[in-house]
Amino acid sequence: MAKLTQKKINWIIKQKENRVSSSEIARIMNITPRYVNMIYRKYRLEGNVEFKNPGRKKDPIYEEMKTMVYETRKEHPGSGALSIEKNLKERGIKISHNKIHEILKEGGMVMENMNKKKQRKWVRWEREHSNSLWHMDWFEYEGKNYIVIEDDASRFVIQFGEYEHATAENSLDALRKGIEKYGKPREVMTDHGTQFTSLPRDEKESEPNEFQKYLEENGIVHIKARVKHPQSNGKLERFIFTLKYLKKYFGTWEEVVNYYNYKRMHMSLYEDRIITPGMAYEMKKLKEGEVLE
Template identity: 40%
Template sequence: MSKLSKEQIEWIIKAKVNGKLTNKEIADVQGISISRVQQLYREYKRTGVIHVQKRAGRHKQPLPESVRNEIVELYRKYRFSASYIGKILREEGLHIDNDRINQVLKEAGFAMSEPKKWHRKKWIRYEREYSNSLWHVDWHMIKDQRWKGLWLIVYEDDSSRFITGYGVYPSPTSKYSVDVLKKAIEKYGKPEQILFDHGTTFYGVEADERDKGITEFEKFLIKEKITLIVGRVDHPQTNGKVEKFFDIFEKKVKFFNTVDEFMNWYNFIRPHGAFDIERLETPAMIFYKRLPKKEIIDQSFFDMLERGV
């Protein structure tokens, strides 16, 4: 049976009603059989409605309430997109396409229809083999209304994406950068290298001090024998991992009461897309797994790791 569009079927019915063409002439124009023309017209005469063919395929059964609830709970816990939730469900033996998952989230008030996103070219992901090999650092002016105008600094481990240190301050300075770095080292050990962008506000506000000599931040790195790597000018991809983190922060912090709550969620609860989603691998898990000297970890890390799991 030939597949006819709505417009074709409407034309066939109008041609029959007008009576100017025979069944054979109508069938020849549309490339269908005479009996098909007669069938469509009989259906129209019987119902008074122009018949439109339904899309072929098996009707999907509604998802069980237990599965719908699990989808909603996974989103509430991890704030994941439909594709990541689908990966977790497949690990449990549930094969549900992303459109159905997204529909469940929309009905629960969590997901919104979005325009198709452009796809960038594939690239080779580079990351250090071990934790504490390299930390990224950067400042970010917060957009969330609760802390709008304040500055967030983060130190992110390159290998694991674990946030080793962070703080919220009225302005970006070397002193604040050193304060946060000292606390991070006390809890998680010392990185071999630290990378930041040459053209960031973090570097720019120290211009006056640089005229007089090196900044307080640089002095601290020299004292601790930590190598400083300065990224390329106007090339944010150099520090792309921490830029991606700030993007996640702005999108997800609205679900949390404090920055501390968000950071704990990001480090210890939310599986990271760079690792094994099916195994729910978090930045904290990977940080410890790839850490050469595990004895330096603060006990609070293990407490949070256990709660997150």
């Protein structure tokens, strides 16, 4: 038997008022004549027939659920419903992300993100192995200059540093420190800022700066993000936004980076379960004897 809506119920009543037979109405609506008569009888007695959704009632939200969700959110600042759901699942606790979203919304921890409602015109991509590509960029925070290097495949923070000035020399210093700890990347992606690339003067081709010379001498490919195309280096821009957000919850930048690398579960790194960037960096390393193509 077909499900009825308010519009269909109103149509049935109108047809009965026009003296159409119950059997004819039932045939058209794919319901029984008895059901048609019941609707019309109710209308004649009460003057109105309201449609009631017969769907199942929502399961209740218990205080224990709220406590677990709020504690997980406190442990992982800024985490959304999906991330919290998977964090709880790792601990053997099953609460749907829809219910978690309700709890977060009730606690005033949810903001509508209109960008997520818009269809993307681009597809996110990432390298398969760690050290295939590093993203580098500078940002300011409370009047100070910081540089960050993030591995593309794992989102692992290779290097983070504070400098008095954002210069090519300091960019090179940060890159060298990252290479000392984690080895040489195949490619490095930056923007077109003078911290990474020299600009032509008086219509003459510019000489490479110290940063560019180091990349060329060490066989590292320099990829420059497309101008006015934030998706090119969008992962790092998103990461910097996350860093600034997390700083409110931690005392030092070292604590922020440590949390991001080794404790904060990342939704985009693994299909079956969420893992930390530190775990992903180790998992995506080339095995001994393998070479990046």
